[in-house]
Structure formats: C-alpha cells, structure tokens
Amino acid sequence: MAKVIKLPAETDTGGCEKPMNRSILILLSCGVAALAQPAAAQDVGPRVDRLEREMRAVQRKVFPGGAGQMVEPQITAPQTQTTAPGVPATSAIADLTARVSSLESQLSSLTGQIEQNQYQLRQLQQSFEAYRKSTDTKLAAGVAAPIPSDAAPPPARDVAAAGDTRDAPPPRINVPAATGGDRAKQVAAIAKPSTGDAGEDAYTYGYRLWQAKLYPEAAMALKKMVADYPQHRRASFAQNLLGRAYLDDGKPSLASIAFYDNYKKMPDGERAPDSLLYLGEALVQLKKPADACKVYDELGDVYGDKLTASMKADVAKARLAAKCK
Secondary structure, three states: OOOOOOOHHHOOOOOOOOOOOHHHHHHHHHHHHHHHHHHHHHHHHHHHHHHHHHHHHHHHHHOOOOOOOOOOOOOOOOOOOOOOOOOOOOOHHHHHHHHHHHHHHHHHHHHHHHHHHHHHHHHHHHHHHHHHHHHHHHHHOOOOOOOOOOOOOOOOOOOOEOOEOOOOOOOOOOOOOOOHHHHHHHHHHOOOOOOOOHHHHHHHHHHHHHHOOOHHHHHHHHHHHHHHOOOOOOHHHHHHHHHHHHHHOOOHHHHHHHHHHHHHHOOOOOOHHHHHHHHHHHHHHOOOHHHHHHHHHHHHHHHHHHOOHHHHHHHHHHHHHOOOO
C-alpha cells in the first residue's frame, strides 16, 4: 500500500493559514511594483514645480518687457540624433525623471550664462561712466582751440525781443578783459533789473554781463536763468546766449554743447534756429566743416520757411565759409 506524502504548502496549519500558490506570489509582486511608481512620481513633482519657478525667474531677467515672450536664438547648435530615454525598456516615470534631470542641468547652465552677461554689462557701464566723466572734464577745462582774434563777430540776434531796442548791443570792439579788482568792480557795476518778471530780469542781467564782455559771469547767470525758469519764453534766448558767451570766450566745444541743447530741448523756442546757425560756426572753429554743413542742412530742412531774409543771407555766407556743396 503506497504512502501519501504531503507537500509543505499543503501542510495543515490548524485553519490559521491557507495554502499559497505561485500565482498569488506573482500578483503580489506586480502590486508592489505598481505601488512604487506613484512614489517616484511624487518625487518628480516638486522638482518640476521648482523648475517652472526658476524658468519664470529666468524669463523675467531675459524678457523684462513681457511675460511669456519667447525669442528664437540667431545661433543654434547643430542638430544631433538622440535616442529618447526609456525606449524601449524603461518605464514612463524613469523617462520623466531623466527629462527633469536634463532640464535642471540646462537651467543651471543658462543661469550661469546670464550671470556672466550681467557682469560684462556692469563692466561696460563702468567703462562708459569713466569715459563720460573724462570727456566732461576736458570740455569744462576748455581744451578747444581759441577763436582767432581776427574772426568776424557773429550777428547780434539776442536783443531782448524782436523790434525791441532795449539793451541793444553796442558795436563790438576789442578791449582787454578786466582782471582782479578791476573785474570785480565791472561786475558790480552791472545793474540788476527789477521789473517784477523774475525770468525776464534774470535773462536781461545775463545779457548785460555778456554785453560788457564779462563772459564767465554771463555764462553763470544765463545757466542759472535756464535752470530756474525752464518754461519761460526767455529760456531759449538765455540758452542761445550762453553758447555765444562760450564762443566769444574762446570755448567752441562748450559753445557747441550749449547750442545743440537749445535746439534739442527747445526746438520751438525763438532762438532755436539761431542756435543751429551758431552751432555750425562753432564746428567750423573746431575744424569740422563737414559736420557744420550737415547742421546748415538741418537748419534749412526744419526752419526753412521761418527764416528771415537776413538770416537766410547769414546761412548762405556760413555755407560758403565752410565750403559746403
């Protein structure tokens, strides 16, 4: 009679445990793997959120003018054939993790490039500021060549108003400039008008200083008038006369700046056309006749129909002196 042998899986456990076959073990293994994948997805989620925040910060740096703006690069790396991660054997979570890691690396590289560009921009700004300060210092020192002693005086256009003969300039004669105590006495002798119109009085006082050939003092008074009363009708007169004071004082570089500012900042001012005419003269003295001719062209293009007959004649003489075509 044959014996019956029981396998371990079929051993009676007293009803506490049921037999477990291989099919159940396989199902349990698959369930554990399936439960592990959401955990990996939970690990990738915060990394994606952080990448999005950092990318928005980078976009704000690169495109400050608008959100979401994208610009195609002009120089791109050559296209190379790459194999997508996870094909064909990896899972979707593994693919996503690899892509996030690649994005993190690219974002780190982009951030480093932006920091380098910002550093170079700061260096350029510092260099430009140093150059500007050096140029301003040279201009303030009056490094330009002086006006020749035999140069013809510019026409007197800065009478207080058209048809108004108040403070009309006397004939321009060459007299030595006063120095020391004599100069202080001359400045003190210039009467300061008091008509109740502070802007008008400030311009008239600067005009009288210029008329007395006290050019540095006239320049200071006229600059103050423009700063204090920029909207006054006489501001254009004062800025133009400031350029003439520099021009008469042998400083065509400073004069050219004053004339250009009057035209640029107050193009509708009554002395803006005159400033262009005198700007051309200052450029001729700076040995830049070609630029002077461009200024005369600008004068004709902008104010051609507003020029008086006498001023048109002055422009024609100036073009001839500069040998304009």
